[in-house]
Amino acid sequence: MLKESPLVSTISILGTALSIAAIMVVILIYQIQLAAYSPEIRRERMLYINATQSQAKDSNGMRNRGSMSTEVVKECFYALETPEAVTAIASDKRPISLPGKRLYKEYSIKSTDHYFWKVFDFHFLKGRAFSEADFQSGIRTAVINDRLAYELFETTDVVGQTVSLDFMHYTICGVVKEVSNAATDAYADIWLPYTTDENLLPVRHSEGIPGEFNVCILAKKKGDFEAIRNELERRKAQYNANKIEYEVGFLEGTLTRMDIAMGSTGFKRVKPSEFLTETGALLLFLLLVPALNLSGVAQSSVQRRRSEMGVRKAFGGTNRKLLFQILCENLVITCIGGIIGFAFSFLLLLACRSFLLPNEPMLTMDMLLQPATLLIALLFVLLMNISSAFFPAFRISRQPVVDSLKEIE
Amino acid sequence: MLKQIFKIIWKQRRTNSWIFAELLIVMGVLWFMADQLLVDTHTYNLPLGYDIQNTWRLKLGNLNSQAPGYVLPEEKTTSETDDLLRLMDQIRLSEEVEEVCATYFSCPYSFGNSWTSIEPIDGDTTGLSSGSFHVRRVTPEYFTVFRVNDKQGNSIIPQLSVTEGSMVISADLEKKFFGAQSGKGRKLRYPGSEEEIPVVAVSEPIRNSDYEISEPCLYTVLVGSGLRENVDYFSASKAELCVRLKQEMSPEDMNRFLESISERLTVNNLYVYGAKSFKDQRYDMIKTYERKSKIKVSLMAFMLINVFFGIIGTFWLRTQYRRGEIGLRVAVGSSKGGIYRFMNIEGVCLLITTLLPLLFFVVGMISADQIASDRLSLSLWRLVTVTIASYLLMGGMICLGIWLPARKAASLPPAEALRYE
Numbered sequence: 001m002l003k004e005s006p007l008v009s010t011i012s013i014l015g016t017a018l019s020i021a022a023i024m025v026v027i028l029i030y031q032i033q034l035a036a037y038s039p040e041i042r043r044e045r046m047l048y049i050n051a052t053q054s055q056a057k058d059s060n061g062m063r064n065r066g067s068m069s070t071e072v073v074k075e076c077f078y079a080l081e082t083p084e085a086v087t088a089i090a091s092d093k094r095p096i097s098l099p100g101k102r103l104y105k106e107y108s109i110k111s112t113d114h115y116f117w118k119v120f121d122f123h124f125l126k127g128r129a130f131s132e133a134d135f136q137s138g139i140r141t142a143v144i145n146d147r148l149a150y151e152l153f154e155t156t157d158v159v160g161q162t163v164s165l166d167f168m169h170y171t172i173c174g175v176v177k178e179v180s181n182a183a184t185d186a187y188a189d190i191w192l193p194y195t196t197d198e199n200l201l202p203v204r205h206s207e208g209i210p211g212e213f214n215v216c217i218l219a220k221k222k223g224d225f226e227a228i229r230n231e232l233e234r235r236k237a238q239y240n241a242n243k244i245e246y247e248v249g250f251l252e253g254t255l256t257r258m259d260i261a262m263g264s265t266g267f268k269r270v271k272p273s274e275f276l277t278e279t280g281a282l283l284l285f286l287l288l289v290p291a292l293n294l295s296g297v298a299q300s301s302v303q304r305r306r307s308e309m310g311v312r313k314a315f316g317g318t319n320r321k322l323l324f325q326i327l328c329e330n331l332v333i334t335c336i337g338g339i340i341g342f343a344f345s346f347l348l349l350l351a352c353r354s355f356l357l358p359n360e361p362m363l364t365m366d367m368l369l370q371p372a373t374l375l376i377a378l379l380f381v382l383l384m385n386i387s388s389a390f391f392p393a394f395r396i397s398r399q400p401v402v403d404s405l406k407e408i409e
Numbered sequence: 410m411l412k413q414i415f416k417i418i419w420k421q422r423r424t425n426s427w428i429f430a431e432l433l434i435v436m437g438v439l440w441f442m443a444d445q446l447l448v449d450t451h452t453y454n455l456p457l458g459y460d461i462q463n464t465w466r467l468k469l470g471n472l473n474s475q476a477p478g479y480v481l482p483e484e485k486t487t488s489e490t491d492d493l494l495r496l497m498d499q500i501r502l503s504e505e506v507e508e509v510c511a512t513y514f515s516c517p518y519s520f521g522n523s524w525t526s527i528e529p530i531d532g533d534t535t536g537l538s539s540g541s542f543h544v545r546r547v548t549p550e551y552f553t554v555f556r557v558n559d560k561q562g563n564s565i566i567p568q569l570s571v572t573e574g575s576m577v578i579s580a581d582l583e584k585k586f587f588g589a590q591s592g593k594g595r596k597l598r599y600p601g602s603e604e605e606i607p608v609v610a611v612s613e614p615i616r617n618s619d620y621e622i623s624e625p626c627l628y629t630v631l632v633g634s635g636l637r638e639n640v641d642y643f644s645a646s647k648a649e650l651c652v653r654l655k656q657e658m659s660p661e662d663m664n665r666f667l668e669s670i671s672e673r674l675t676v677n678n679l680y681v682y683g684a685k686s687f688k689d690q691r692y693d694m695i696k697t698y699e700r701k702s703k704i705k706v707s708l709m710a711f712m713l714i715n716v717f718f719g720i721i722g723t724f725w726l727r728t729q730y731r732r733g734e735i736g737l738r739v740a741v742g743s744s745k746g747g748i749y750r751f752m753n754i755e756g757v758c759l760l761i762t763t764l765l766p767l768l769f770f771v772v773g774m775i776s777a778d779q780i781a782s783d784r785l786s787l788s789l790w791r792l793v794t795v796t797i798a799s800y801l802l803m804g805g806m807i808c809l810g811i812w813l814p815a816r817k818a819a820s821l822p823p824a825e826a827l828r829y830e
Contacts, residue, residue, distance in 0.1 A: 005729075007813075011722040015715065029728035095683050102671040104664040106683050143676055166682065167476035199474060285438070289431060289712060296427030300726035304426065355703040 007335065012297055016337025017344060019290035022378050023283055024345035028368060029356060030279075032182050033261035037367040039120040040183045045084075045117070047217040047228060047254040048185070049077075051266025054209035054246045065251075065267070069202035070194065071209030072248055076235045077215050082228045084220045084276045089185065089198055090212035092267055096190060097164040100140040107148060108187065109165070109211075110230070119218045120186040127159035127174035130193050134173070138195035142170040145178040148189045160303060163190070170196070182361035185216055207246040214266075217254065229254055287383060294388035302326060310401050319397045326393035331385045338381035379405035414751075416757050417777075421727070423628050428723050429759060435712045436763045436803060442705045443799045446784045449620060449702055458579075458615035458623065459517055460556040461687035463507075463657055466516060467500070467650040467683065472678040478678045489645035490637045492676045499673040500652060500681075505666060507653045510554045511631070513639055515545035516649040517550050517555060517687060518618060518694040527627065529586040530605060542582060543617075543626040545730040546639060552577075552612075554653045559610050573633045575609045582625035585612045597627075618691070620698040622784050638744075643677050651687075660686065711804045720756060720810030728752075728818040735818045745819040752815040756807040760800070767796075 036043040039070040052068040068076075080086055090111040097103040110116075120284040122143075130141040142163060149156045149172075152163065156175045163170050170192065181187045194200050194213075202208035219228055232254065240247040252269040262275040302309070309322060317325075346368060354360045418425055472479045487495075497509045507771050514521035525544040551557065552565040560580050569575065576597060585591035596605040609630075614623035631639055640648070658666065663684050667674065674681040719742060728735065743751070774780050775787065785791060 005726070011718050011725075015718045015722075018711065018714060018718075081711070081739055102668060104667045104683050105660075166470060167478070168471055168473055198475075249802050285434075286711070289435060289715050290718075292427050293433035293722065296424060296431070296719055297722035297726065299424045299427055300723055300730065304726065304730060352703075352707065355700040403759055 007296060012294055012333045013337040013340065015290045015293050015297075016197055016334050016381075016388075017341035019286060019345065019384060020338045020341030020380060021344040021348055022286045024043040024342055024373075024377055025349050025352075025356065026279065026283060026286065027373070027376055028345060030261050031370060031373060032357065032361070032363075032367050034284050035367055035370045035372075037183070037364065038121045039179050039186045041121045042119070042218055043257040045157060045219045045222055046257060047083075047219065047225060048257075048260060049250055049254055049266060050219070051216040051251040052210070052245055053249045053251055054206040055249060057243070057245055060358070064206050064210045066210050068209050068213050068215070068248070070200060070213065071208050072211065073213050073215065075239045076248070076269050077217070077234065080217070080228065080231055082219070082231050083217045085115045085118040085358060087113055087119045088213040089116065089216065090194060091188070092212075092216075094165060096148065099164050099169055100160050105151075106291075107164065107189035107269045108181075110188035110191050111197055111200055111340075112191060113194065116191065119216055120183075122176040122179070122186070125156050125177055127172070130173050130191075135193040135195055138193065140168060140170040140196045141173040141193065141246070143174040143176060143191040144172055145189050146175050147178045149175050165190075165192075168196075180364055180367070181359050182357070182363070182367060184359075204249055207243050207394075209246055209248045211242075221252045225254070239371045251290055287380065287387065291384060291387040294384075298326075298330060298389045299392040301408070302392050306396065306399070309396055309399070313401045322397040323393050326396070327385065327389055330389035331382075332395075334381050334385040334388070338377060338384070340375050411754075411758070414755050418759060418762070424723060424727065425759065428719050429762065431716065431719050432760055432803070433763045434764055435716055436592075436760075436767050436799065439709060439712060439799045439803065440767060440771065440795060442709055444780065444791070444795045446705060447779070447791065447795055447798070449698065452622060452784050453619050455616065455622070456613070457619065458557065458613045461517055463516075464554060464687045465652050465654065465658075465663060465684045466687060466690060467652060467681045468683045469496075469646040469648060469650060470680055470682045471644075471646045472512070472675075472680060478675065482520065485677060485679060486638070488640075489679070490640040490680045490718050493640060493645040493648060496676045496681070498669075498678060499651070499676070500650075501676050502673070503666075503670055505654050505656065505658075507655050508550050508553045509652045510548045510550035510651065511648040511650055512548070512551060513546040513631075513643055513648060515547055515551075516651050516690075518690045519649065520694070522617075525627075526600050527592060527597050528600055530598050534549055543624060545615075545626060545628045546631055547628055548631050548636065551651070554651050557612050557615070559612055561611075565610045565612060569630060570607070571608050573635050574604070574606055575630050576606050577610045577628040577630060578608050579612050579623070579626045580614045581623055585625050589811075610753075618694050618698075620695055625821045650681070651692045660684075660689075660768075701733065709802075713802065716803060716806050717810045721813055723809050724752065724756070724814040725817075728814045732818075748819040749815045752811050752818065753808050757804055760803055760807055764800075 034043070040046075050067070051065065052072065053063055053065045055063040055244060056355070066089070070088070072097050077086045077088065081098060092109045092111070093106045094109055095102075095104045096107045096109075114132045114135045122129075125146055127143075129143055130139070133139070144158070144163070146156045149158045152158075153161060158172050158175060163172060179187055200212055201346045203210055217228060219225060250266065252264065252266050255266065255269075257265055259269065262272065263270040276344075312322060312325075347354065349368075350363060353363065490534070492666065493511060500506055500509050512519075515524050523544050523546065524541045524551065526541050527544075545551075549569050552569075557565060559568065560583075560648060565577060569577075578586070578592055578597075586597075587595060592608050592611050595608050597608060598605055612628070615626055616623045629635070663686070667681065667684060738748060771780075771792070780787065
């Protein structure tokens with residue numbers, strides 16, 4: 001039957017493919033934000049704090065918004081008992097030099113703690129992470145990724161070598177495989193114990209609350225989120241009770257991965273309803289425009305087959321049977337289109353990632369191909385099928401036999 | 410003929426209703442996007458008021474207290490301002506460098522900015538608004554580094570007096586404060602202050618980025634004690650050190666250049682740790698706009714391809730279905746070109762029927778204040794251009810979609826076609 005009118009079949013298939021590809025690109029963009037992949041493999045158990053405010057207790061309104069100091073990290077977060085692990089991270093971009101030679105190329109730096117390596121799952125090519133002892137005593141050790149190792153030393157066998165950051169020397173203790181910068185919390189070229197950087201010490205103003213750190217909390221299980229939030233509230237109240245002039249606040253509080261995927265930040269939360277309205281409207285548009293198209297084509301092609309329908313009916317085919325028959329025939333086309341579109345969406349995303357995704361991240365198969373992706377694609381194929389063929393099929397199946405046989409519109 | 414075509418369109422309303430609904434939705438969205446792209450393009454092509462070619466920002470840092478070469482505060486004999494000025498002089502020594510300036514939250518495409526209240530004193534101040542304006546804190550060389558000239562296109566540098574506390578205002582601010590009169594030589598003051606600040610020059614209008622329009626702004630020219638006050642308040646390492654090079658350099662060239670002069674890039678505890686070209690800084694600033702535009706263009710392409718598919722599919726099936734009619738037309742003397750033209754007109758007429766609902770939609774949007782007019786005023790010119798452009802785009806796509814079915818219809822031998830009749 002597809003061969004009967006090759007051009008029309010091709011167009012229906014291509015139209016479906018285009019729509020499914022566009023829809024899947026939108027889905028994949030959210031999936032990259034949401035799904036777990038190396039090294040952020042425990043995203044569903046994580047909570048994030050990425051906004052901190054220090055506010056004067058009296059009413060003069062002085063306040064500072066940004067991130068938190070190491071003091072807040074220690075008092076409010078390391079003290080938490082419910083989570084499995086808590087890590088504090090400060091990000092920066094700085095040149096990494098060799099001891100004898102000043103270089104100016106900038107790399108992405110994360111200053112963090114030893115818990116970081118528990119929360120995220122890195123693949124060590126050489127050496128190991130910096131230890132708790134390194135962290136506590138502020139020993140200048142560093143973990144670097146293989147790309148940086150190659151650029152500086154032309155080999156990954158660099159454990160024990162020294163790199164220089166702002167004239168300070170760090171000994172490399174481990175080399176990890178480079179990860180995609182889509183994993184924004186874990187990604188860096190070099191990781192350092194934050195105790196080695198005096199610029200990260202608490203500031204003098206606002207009673208030492210503002211700083212450079214954001215926090216990732218790894219819960220033992222997903223059900224612990226509420227307990228963690230409650231414990232954090234208690235810690236915060238305790239901390240603030242000891243402050244004289246200022247108090248710390250976390251604005252929108254702990255975010256789940258889902259919140260972040262929907263576009264929330266610690267400063268401004270996007271409500272699920274807002275997200276659904278906006279994304280839903282876009283998806284509806286991407287589905288509706290091609291569906292109208294295909295409806296037109298389906299309408300014309302069923303019309304040509306009116307007499308066939310009439311004959312079928314005359315020989316006892318019920319309305320429902322005819323409707324079902326047309327929908328099934330159409331499903332073949334939508335499925336073929338769906339498969340092409342699904343494959344095409346990956347190419348499209350790859351080609352357009354510079355403007356579709358922030359920071360033009362490296363894409364890996366494990367972040368794109370998740371079981372849910374296939375299910376969602378299938379769902380949209382079915383939606384596409386129903387929205388494009390239902391009305392023409394419904395109408396033709398309702399037409400009186402005589403009219404159909406006489407080819408009256 | 411038109412009457413006939415509309416009759417045909419009406420007769421086939423069943424199949425046409427789908428394609429008509431699609432055309433209508435697509436036209437609405439297309440019109441809206443075309444309008445935004447027009448505004449973006451128009452704004453993008455306005456003069457910026459400065460030139461960032463071959464300019465770089467050098468990033469400054471303070472030495473770690475444990476770093477080799479760190480000078481203890483009690484052993485230091487120079488002020489931070491002295492260090493900053495010496496660093497600028499040492500960079501200026503290089504052959505590759507044309508000029509160096511320092512700014513505070515005020516370089517082009519700077520993410521930070523400062524605002525200040527200021528008002529004109531002399532002259533007629535009635536009806537003139539004093540308010541808060543964007544202030545740029547710059548050393549005099551800024552005007553050379555970024556090629557900022559006065560309204561007439563002359564260099565500003567000779568007009569700067571050596572006296573401290575002078576200001577340069579932009580042409581927008583001049584207009585706001587002094588109307589059609591010249592602002593040069595007039596005086597300004599901070600509200601509540603007695604000090605009179607002379608306006609020594611009027612610069613061209615300055616835009617913050619390629620996608621924004623200019624806003625009234627002023628420059629505080631940092632020399633002498635004014636510079637010292639600024640450096641003491643914000644600290645030297647917070648300054649944006651901007652250089653103009655004589656030749657173009659890639660980031661790798663720049664890194665190599667810095668490596669070659671690295672011993673001159675440290676003065677006491679102040680040092681240069683990296684460089685970023687203003688081209689990159691510009692990109693960081695405008696990338697959200699560019700991303701949005703590209704997404705808009707992709708969506709437009711998506712819609713147009715859909716329209717193409719829709720038209721080609723609908724008309725293909727229709728030609729098969731209407732072979733009889735076409736055969737009859739050929740038989741009574743219609744040429745191939747005639748058939749082709751007839752079908753094209755039919756497609757375009759279908760499109761024209763969307764004009765009325767679209768105009769209702771646009772008028773509705775305008776009265777609901779949903780069409781932004783801050784960057785480009787809502788003129789008849791804008792509305793007509795956008796409408797014509799979007800209809801041309803759609804019309805082109807429709808004719809392209811009709812081409813294949815029409816060719817098939819026209820090539821049908823009349824005798825065979827008539828058989829269907």
